[in-house]
Amino acid sequence: MTDTLPTRAPSNALAIDPDRLWASLMELARIGAYDDPATGLVGVNRQSLTDADAEGRRLLVRWMEEAGLEVTIDEMGTIFGRREGLEPDLALIMAGSHIDSVATAGAFDGCLGVLGALEVIRSLNDAGIATRRPIVIAAFTEEEGVRFGTDMLGSAVAAGRLTLEYAYDLVDDAGLRFGDELERIGFRGDRPVRLDPPHAYVECHIEQGPVLAQEGYAVGIVTGVQAISWQKVTLHGRAAHAGTTPTELRIDAGLAAAQVIVHVREMVDSGRYGRLRATVGHVTTSPGLPSVVPDRAELTVDLRNPDDGHMAAAEADLAAFLDGLPARQPGLRVETKRMAKTRQVPFDPGVQDAAAASAHDLGLPTMRLMSGAGHDAQEIAAIAPTAMIFVRGQHDGISHNPREYSTPDDCAAGIAVLGTTLLRLAEEADA
């Protein structure tokens, strides 16, 4: 893959069916739908390896088969649908994302990339277009990481960063094992999980941020993914009576947790760590009673940074703050567990250019931007030339929320760029 690619590849804009794409997105969103009290909207809760996820998977498999794809399931439950090429032995072109969701999701996160790739296949079929290279759709397992604690799990194992054993032994909050749940829903496949490097990988996804909307573009070309760090922090104090225990004798795990949360925001506001984003999403105390000083508090810290150096400095700041907590409350014990850590991932310039040229062929203006969220693409980027296409979101690009929304036109634009890019890459000769 080189920058000369766009001139080498033919201009070949693909027409897709926006209504069919939208109908598929809405139909999948009915699986796991719930009434969300916080927003008054209907949200989606289709967490990985739940019954809802299994129902969504079965629908996807049916649609893939109806589109003539050869469906295989790998040892992680990731679903592949292959459309054969004129030269079956050439490395294939892969397009994918995920259909698992967080607990309070919308209809687009992940699903647009998978159902969009399916729409591309359906359009190729309708137009009777044969491609030189095979095209494969991938729907990766547990991208969100909300149930088993490690995000991009399926793609990370497929690309060889994590082992199958590690993934199988992860447990959810109920103590259920990933491997057992995969077996239970009937999606533990026999396809070897390690992926043969495709010729290229392209993922279309909603931006989940406000940049495209602010800049006035429906579609963006993604230059890479920022560094991500997830840690679980457990603070061990001492349970004591709220009414009688003198303040100076307390070891209050809940207070320590609050100090961490406040400090993490101060790290962001300080500006010392570039474009750092920090989130504490999960906080609990135990025993969790009004009249008992907490003996235990648990929280998660999610740090994101487009720059690995700034990320390392931010992590060092947090570590130093945690180390200093026992000095404030003698007897306090601090425990940290690394849940996830990924470096900043740059995407392949050639694939970015192929996507940009395809948007140009379609008459769509685009901009380049970096991804704030983690995506399966950053895992596949370790083994194959990879890029992403972002679609503009409404409401400041809010996501992981039932208010998540991209218009039918914007979704269609992103998938047209995806299809044209796949078509372009599928005609490439080997370098």
Next chain:
Amino acid sequence: MTDTLPTRAPSNALAIDPDRLWASLMELARIGAYDDPATGLVGVNRQSLTDADAEGRRLLVRWMEEAGLEVTIDEMGTIFGRREGLEPDLALIMAGSHIDSVATAGAFDGCLGVLGALEVIRSLNDAGIATRRPIVIAAFTEEEGVRFGTDMLGSAVAAGRLTLEYAYDLVDDAGLRFGDELERIGFRGDRPVRLDPPHAYVECHIEQGPVLAQEGYAVGIVTGVQAISWQKVTLHGRAAHAGTTPTELRIDAGLAAAQVIVHVREMVDSGRYGRLRATVGHVTTSPGLPSVVPDRAELTVDLRNPDDGHMAAAEADLAAFLDGLPARQPGLRVETKRMAKTRQVPFDPGVQDAAAASAHDLGLPTMRLMSGAGHDAQEIAAIAPTAMIFVRGQHDGISHNPREYSTPDDCAAGIAVLGTTLLRLAEEADA
């Protein structure tokens, strides 16, 4: 009741059986016992109206009947055991406390007062002592308030502060209704819940604080209970993606909760509110996922103060801080719910003096001190002359923790004072 009482009452020290008292405490503690991971000790979890509580209640009723007491259960499930007096029509003397526990309890909180009063009855029986007034033991329902959210619930309804309907409609975290659970465990009695004012009420309890240990007394006479305020604070923000949502667009309910926790401690450290104690024991965020900004956070704030004026000022400070939170994060919504509020309660000087004189008769030095914790005695104080006897605790008086411990000698000393005080009060004529 007047200060002249001690001179009016006869000196009549009661001898009790320390070993029998201790054996009863240890036997009751086996019900609801669990292995506590935080301390490595065996703790007690016998929350109100659970199966464990029911088993403890049945044991207590059996012991009361074996001691010849007439047992009645009121509409709140509170257990009464009556020992008849020589003049049955005179107002009775009541001694009581509770046997329900928090989730991480020891063997003494509440149980010492109930089983101690039982030991007094057993000793009176052994010595063949008849009293002028009837003596009644009371074991009040849901004193801890950890399951249904309102502490001193049984005694508050018995004394007429709260209604039976209010209590019955309280629900626990699982949505189970107090009235239904009372029915389920078979302790919804038919004795009218409103208590006829006794001649006097005396409660022996562990101090749950470090004062007696620091001052070197086994037993203390309690002058009153400090003011207590419980609130539940719910913060409504907006769920958003941790990696992509710009910090300035976030409405982070978890951050707001942390700011409240830190501020509450600053209120204590400021010294502006006298001997204020403040505890945030319960904190949760939802959806509680590492990669989602919390749209909701819930916390409890427990404030205690021996001075009503200082308490009012502290509550005003907290209210002003909560009102100011939306200014820090526009769109944040703050909701507060009053769980409990009791003013500072002074105990009856005459009953205090009767207890002090009884300790003197036993050759036990005592000091007077205020209670930091809430007790059933503060409710009964509204309808009858009341005081409490505190017993020294080990380990800085730690309580609501499996490390809670008072020595057999100290427990025996406290119950000897209780018994002698009951004997003294039971001989009193009507004023």
